[in-house]
Amino acid sequence: MKKYIYKISLLACFMALVSCDKDLEDINVNPNKPLEVPTGGLFNKSNKDLMTNTRGGFPSGRMALPWVQYSAQRNYTDEDLYLFRTGVNNSLYTDIFLAAKGYKEIIDIVTNPNNQVKVKTYGHPGNMLAASRIMLVYSQLQALEIYGDIPYYSYGSDDPDFEAMTIGTPEAKRTPKFAPQDKIFKDMLKELKEASESIELDSGIFNQGDFLFGNAGKMKKFANSLRLKIANRVKGVIPEAQEHIADAIKSGVMSSNDDSVGLKFQNDKVNPAPLYRAAFIDNRNDFAPTNTFVELLKGEEKMVGKKNPFKGIVDPRLFKMVAPKTNITKDENNKDIETAVSFRASKTVGSIEQGNYVDRTADFYVGMPIGILGSFTGSQTGSVSQFGSAVYKADKVEVLMEYAEVEFILSEVNGWNDTNYKNGIKASMLSWGITQTEVDEYLKDVPSANEENVMTQKYIALYMQPYEAWSEYRRTKFPKTFLLPGETRDLAAPGPNGETQYTFVPKVDLKDLPERITYPSDMDLVNKANKDAAAQRMGGDKMDTKLIWAKK
Template identity: 50%
Template sequence: MKKLLLSLLSIVTLLTTNVSCSDQLEAINENPNAPAVQSIPAYAFYNNAVVFVMDQSRGSFSSGRMALPWVQYSAQRNYTEEDRFQFRENTNQALYTNYYLAAKDFKTVIDLNTDAATQAINAAYGNNINQIAAARVMLAYTFLQLVDAYGDVPYYSYGNKDADFQALQLLDGFEKPKFASQVKIYTDLMKELKEAAAMVDQSEAKVFTNGDQLFKTPAKLVKFANSLRLRIATRVKGKVPGAEVHIAEAIAGGVMTSNSDNVGVKYEANDINPSPFYEDFWISNRTDFAISNTFVDLLKGKLGTFGVDPRLQKYAAPNTATKTQVKNKSYVETDDLTKYVGMPYGITSAQAAGQRVGTSFWSSNVLKQDYTEILMEYAEVEFLLSENNSWNDTNYRNGVKASMERWGVDAAKITAYTNTLPPANQANVMTQKYIALFMQPYEAFAEYRRTGYPNTLLQPGGTYALNNSVAGATTYTFVALNNLTAMPARFTYPVNLQQLNGENVTAAATAIGGDKLNTKLIWAK
């Protein structure tokens, strides 16, 4: 039998971190204290890893104190140092490690469906080929998060035995894996998604018969693979050879065409397995976060080139809503724009107490148990199509409409807003894409670094209005930390990697131009 390495994630969280626990509990019922890899169905590893990726990248630390405030979807109400680019190392280490733990479990799905000793057993839970394809797609998604955040990283590929691809192969002698180059990784991600989509047997009714929280059908898996390939190819076109071909092939292969194609993890409507921010906000009492002033002002039409955006009431609660009303969904939306006030972004912690009075929380649509954390949605695809079709106006408007429909905006308000949209161009398309990516901070973070949009973000050294005057002062200045003069361009490698794999970390740092927060990735503007 092939060597199968059970990740820490699989041992510890298989029992505790899941959207639908019943499938996994059944899978390990024979010996819950010492599960053997070969006795656990592949779908258990797969489903658990999918949820783990979202849990560990969309919570109050991994998101709320890193990318979420940096792209100014949020501002902290108490301790604002992370908003101002203080880099929390323990959060960085956890994020980096957790991506690899999830990737290891996706690889285990492949191993269980290719090993002669376990292949037939797992065929009972779905076509082996389709399970492999789903794992390849999620490996691509996971490694995209890593390379977009750090640059060169250790990388694994199912279909490419490049000598530089050494991650997830500890038992094969790669205890200290090389860091593959960004060009090699992005090239292989596009290839993997192309091959994964091509291998899917769409005659099957389901990808997994149990535990699939994402795709359900092979057709949806293929659309996601093609759409994700379109995202990557658009990001690296002009920087990675062949990207333009991948764009054309992905579109021709079939991308998302409606909100029914959206891919996300919907959490349970209870306090046992709720969404990450619901758990942090209400159960752990981390009520440190509010919607930011710059984002509210963009939605009000005070910034940018658009009018009043009806997504404002879907993203934020009126400032008259108490925390209890937000939790219980018992407040009433209002068209009185004065009731929507963002928390000042970029202030000091000493200023926070005096400014949070009268600010709006995120809405009940966000802070709810069964919130859906989105991996990719149809609206994004329309914006990608617009960009790749000379800023096509129809695709641009389709994207805005799709985003509003997903958030439940009234049809009449959608029509009124889209009828007054300014024509499509780079600034307008990318700003609308930013609005649609609300609560998907890492994709917004990548797109801002790639394009420089939206251009409505408060920059270090910039001034903005205070909510409440202080000693006669009505404005404040955003003073960034870490000697930065702009949003961080990447995450630095976790400090503990110097001890674990120092020689390769040093080589990677040299290759990318220095292991610094302001070192730009190959596609950055």
């Protein structure tokens, strides 16, 4: 009772301080928690959450990046050996679908007949709907190609197998079915086609909050390019994919780097890019470029039985993607001295955080051994490079899809066309800040297009887009430069007991890269029956169960 009287007294005092004509409703409004979120705000939040939660230190740095051998861990290597953390998997699955739910919420707002006057103040209703349909495909595609069969939502289909995201509707399904992959891919192609065709090019999209597209023309090219990507991936198992490939190209795909779509983060410590946060806010120096990737860029062949299709050619992207082991600085007598490149900002030597080191010759770039035991890391880190400063920029652009990838896809669908192939290389290099002169010199030396060359260059261009690179490896088994389970290669420095070599022995029984991630353990608590049915349909909830397009 005393507690209750005390609260009443406080309320009375507060009301006495406000003017007599101030409504109680106004008093209770929290200015920091608006009652209504405009669609542009929902769009921006969903985009930011999706990219942050799929490109961060755990889901990317400790899972996908080492699996496709862009990155090796400098401390704990269980994930490099395919033993991922259950909690990270649970979060990854949940975060993808929470972002997708945000896009669906925009659809619900835009299509509600009671909201039409208000909706027009947020932007162009038809184009906002198209943007949400496109991003629903993009977000759910992430989950589809990680797990296989998933619960799926479609705006334009009433297929009874599509039961995801119905909570809050009259037909809510708290334990939705997991839809088969072939059905989902077919619907995604249909959704992207319909969304693209609905776009009004002479109108805007969101009045504010759109940091992805900016204009309807760019959004349309993204929708068509994403449809081209998906159709190309499933062309061997879904007959109508070939028609979608032709139609997407005809409808207009990305044609320059200006058409690339990515989310640029802030150059601060409030909303920085995911890897900057992992490194310089969470204060973790956990990742380094791998030996296999660095040697590919350097044009080296250091593994028995592995051929580098670009042997003898140094890729100028090496100096952007990777930092040298050491830097040249001046001593008190203005003489050059060689010092290790610092990870964090330093007043005395060049650092990754500041990006103020100097480029060196290729021999100063050495990759971290991928696939070693954690007990070996301490003997290796002092002899290897860090990621280049561009990878850790606070205002880094996290790419959803870029023009270079489109050109590599066009090379493939055009019978490994050489012009498209070289256009892809050029676009990737220019996006990394390589000069036109350096690009021209490289293209003079690079071998002509064939399947291996195109797919290996595509792998390089997808650097820091690890889930996409993983999908392409599972589909094609390129590049051929990976260190696979059971294979042996040299260490960067003597091991803890003087070892000079190591063998990649994963902690999960796999002979190649994982084919998928097993369903989150949370599914056993909330939707076990449908999860088990999906697993049985696919061939088992295992890391070597192939998706429908992974036939090699």
